Amino acid sequence: MVITDQPTKIVYERPKDLDPRVTHYCPGCTHGVAHRLVAEVLADMGEVGNTIGVASVGCSVFSYYYFDMDFVEAAHGRAPAMATGIKRVYPDRIVFTYQGDGDLASIGMGEIVGAASRGELLTVIFINNANYGMTGGQMAPTTLPGQKTTSSPTGRDVTRQGYPIRTAELLSTLEGSAYVVRRSLHNAREIRKAKKAIRTAFEVQKHRLGFSMVELLSTCPTNWRLTPDESRNWLEERMIPAFPLGDYKISPAVAELQI
Amino acid sequence: MAKELIKGNTAVAEASLRAGLQAYFGYPITPQTELLEHLSARMPELGRPFVQAESELGAINMVYGAACTGKRVMTSSSSPGVSLMMEGLSYIAGTEVPAVLVDVVRGGPGLGNIAPAQGDYNQIVHGGGHGDYHMLVLAPASVQEAVDLTVLAFDLAEKYRNLVAIMLDGSIGQMMEPAELPPMQPLKTEIPDWAVRGTSHGEKRILTSINLDPPAQEVMNLRLMKRWQEIEKNEVRYKGYFLDDAEYVVLGFGTAGRISLSAVRAAREKGLKVGLLRPITVAPFPKDIINELTEKVKAFLVVEMNAGQMLEDVRLVVRGRKPVEFFGRMGGVVPLPDEVEEEITRLIEGPLTTDGHPRDRWLDRLSETIG
Numbered sequence A: 001m002v003i004t005d006q007p008t009k010i011v012y013e014r015p016k017d018l019d020p021r022v023t024h025y026c027p028g029c030t031h032g033v034a035h036r037l038v039a040e041v042l043a044d045m046g047e048v049g050n051t052i053g054v055a056s057v058g059c060s061v062f063s064y065y066y067f068d069m070d071f072v073e074a075a076h077g078r079a080p081a082m083a084t085g086i087k088r089v090y091p092d093r094i095v096f097t098y099q100g101d102g103d104l105a106s107i108g109m110g111e112i113v114g115a116a117s118r119g120e121l122l123t124v125i126f127i128n129n130a131n132y133g134m135t136g137g138q139m140a141p142t143t144l145p146g147q148k149t150t151s152s153p154t155g156r157d158v159t160r161q162g163y164p165i166r167t168a169e170l171l172s173t174l175e176g177s178a179y180v181v182r183r184s185l186h187n188a189r190e191i192r193k194a195k196k197a198i199r200t201a202f203e204v205q206k207h208r209l210g211f212s213m214v215e216l217l218s219t220c221p222t223n224w225r226l227t228p229d230e231s232r233n234w235l236e237e238r239m240i241p242a243f244p245l246g247d248y249k250i251s252p253a254v255a256e257l258q259i
Numbered sequence B: 001m002a003k004e005l006i007k008g009n010t011a012v013a014e015a016s017l018r019a020g021l022q023a024y025f026g027y028p029i030t031p032q033t034e035l036l037e038h039l040s041a042r043m044p045e046l047g048r049p050f051v052q053a054e055s056e057l058g059a060i061n062m063v064y065g066a067a068c069t070g071k072r073v074m075t076s077s078s079s080p081g082v083s084l085m086m087e088g089l090s091y092i093a094g095t096e097v098p099a100v101l102v103d104v105v106r107g108g109p110g111l112g113n114i115a116p117a118q119g120d121y122n123q124i125v126h127g128g129g130h131g132d133y134h135m136l137v138l139a140p141a142s143v144q145e146a147v148d149l150t151v152l153a154f155d156l157a158e159k160y161r162n163l164v165a166i167m168l169d170g171s172i173g174q175m176m177e178p179a180e181l182p183p184m185q186p187l188k189t190e191i192p193d194w195a196v197r198g199t200s201h202g203e204k205r206i207l208t209s210i211n212l213d214p215p216a217q218e219v220m221n222l223r224l225m226k227r228w229q230e231i232e233k234n235e236v237r238y239k240g241y242f243l244d245d246a247e248y249v250v251l252g253f254g255t256a257g258r259i260s261l262s263a264v265r266a267a268r269e270k271g272l273k274v275g276l277l278r279p280i281t282v283a284p285f286p287k288d289i290i291n292e293l294t295e296k297v298k299a300f301l302v303v304e305m306n307a308g309q310m311l312e313d314v315r316l317v318v319r320g321r322k323p324v325e326f327f328g329r330m331g332g333v334v335p336l337p338d339e340v341e342e343e344i345t346r347l348i349e350g351p352l353t354t355d356g357h358p359r360d361r362w363l364d365r366l367s368e369t370i371g
Helices: A031-044 A059-065 A079-089 A101-107 A109-117 A167-172 A188-206 A228-242 B008-018 B033-045 B056-067 B079-095 B121-125 B143-160 B170-174 B214-234 B254-269 B287-296 B310-318 B337-349 B358-370
Strands: A051-055 A070-073 A094-100 A123-128 A177-184 A211-217 A246-250 B004-007 B023-026 B050-052 B073-077 B099-105 B136-138 B163-169 B176-179 B238-241 B248-251 B274-279 B281-283 B299-304 B324-328
Touching: A031 A059, A031 A094, A031 A123, A031 A188, A051 A059, A051 A079, A059 A070, A059 A094, A079 A094, A079 A101, A079 A109, A079 B023, A079 B056, A094 A101, A094 A188, A101 A109, A101 A123, A101 A167, A109 A167, A109 A211, A109 B056, A123 A167, A123 A188, A167 A177, A167 A211, A167 A246, A177 A188, A177 A228, A188 A211, A211 A228, B004 B008, B008 B033, B008 B073, B008 B099, B008 B143, B008 B163, B008 B170, B008 B176, B023 B033, B023 B056, B033 B050, B056 B073, B056 B079, B056 B099, B073 B079, B079 B099, B079 B121, B079 B163, B099 B143, B099 B170, B121 B163, B121 B281, B121 B310, B136 B143, B143 B163, B143 B176, B143 B214, B163 B170, B163 B254, B170 B254, B248 B254, B248 B337, B254 B274, B254 B299, B254 B337, B274 B287, B287 B310, B299 B310, B299 B337, B310 B324, B310 B358, B324 B337, B324 B358
Parallel strands: A051 A070, A051 A094, A094 A123, A123 A211, A177 A211, B023 B050, B023 B073, B073 B099, B099 B163, B136 B163, B248 B274, B248 B299, B299 B324
Antiparallel strands: A177 A246, B004 B176, B136 B281, B238 B274
């Protein structure tokens, strides 16, 4: 390595609104990327101090340690209800939930559908990694047919264990949903697109246009029993065909939104 | 303010609003629905949040969220709905945020029916949700008392950062009576220091019920229990009737207490030395006065609209020193004053015993009547 005394230009640094501490996330997990994007977007919008986050039960249960924002911690699946309570009494604050797939699409399906159907002015960051991460890799509502997990040890048998839920598609059918999209965090190009989507989702809330959700396909190397690199490939080759990336609901008002 | 003829549920709704309710979240269920309906009109009129949630689970978690902002919040339901809320109640207790719950109790278990009952006593008073926590539980016996206790409920919830439940039975919720409503209070403007609000408006706040470190969790448990001791010391409320010279004392809360009062009055007219103790707070439980009465009286009769749930709390205080008998009706059947008076007569005529369990003796008698 050549060391010069040339001044260096900083091209990459920790967002100031993420607490400078080591996270509890596993190496190669994309939670950290998602956290970073949310912190960057809220900083870009100047809304960090005006935001109240709602953490959920799952790997992101302690996300409130990392964001330099006010936070509450919901019961499993109930983050959209808790966020509703906060947003209704503080309509001028930005309120978001950060939920995993077991939390949002299994135990919390009632609460997310309720919030979306009411057009609650919330933003939901939805992490889909095709399994229950925190409890050690059990079958989730998003687990792919044939996918082995600790509770589908021979692979998810759809005749006994049902089919994966495509949450973005499902919520897009509701009138109250203004902006519902699916993005992925498996490479730099998709991460940039994800950041843009997160920005749009928060702007939708700020402009009071309705419910907004960004579903983020994410990796879980530990429970997938793959290396981080293999995980990114698995996401691209297996998850994206089952959960196609795209815009599932862009209301006319959102289409006209200038950011 | 003049009295007006008003239904219990509507009166509680209007009283809560006048007590400065800042957000309401609920779900329709009989016999509570008028409460939600009244607020569905009045809250938007006043520019305050009202949400009919997707379920009671949704409603209590909306309350949880709003309670974390330190605002005055409330939900209401009836027995099966309150069962669903137990999850949220435990979390609210674990986060030490104030909230008010109204339970308009109906017949159970299961779907049961929509008639007045008191079968939720154990669930509301002795837990329901997981973990060590207590709710402060108020049990009105009239529409007026329900109004007054609703106002008190918010003050107590905030004073102790504790859940307060108003346990109405279906008859108080459904009955129309003259009552004087409280004056309209201004909404509170100060935000408690512990509340979330956004870091531009104060220091970073995290409100959570998780504590993975057992010793730290135990410290929190200790704090909750000490707070409960404070509540037990300061907040016991009851009403005594004809207790000064009473040789026999009837104990009953809510509608059972009110029906018992009719029976006690009738017995007094016959010259029988009977009194009534009606707990207004069933949690904290009025132990001291029951203990005092145990020294003085010959026997107790506990009357409830359930299978003897408060009875166990009475027995814990009396500890076999005096005979305790029980009379109850269950499943939404409301006891008649005549039935209670008959039980008073039976108590006085004896024979009395401190052996066995009063519930067993009552069940034998009841089986003969309804079996």
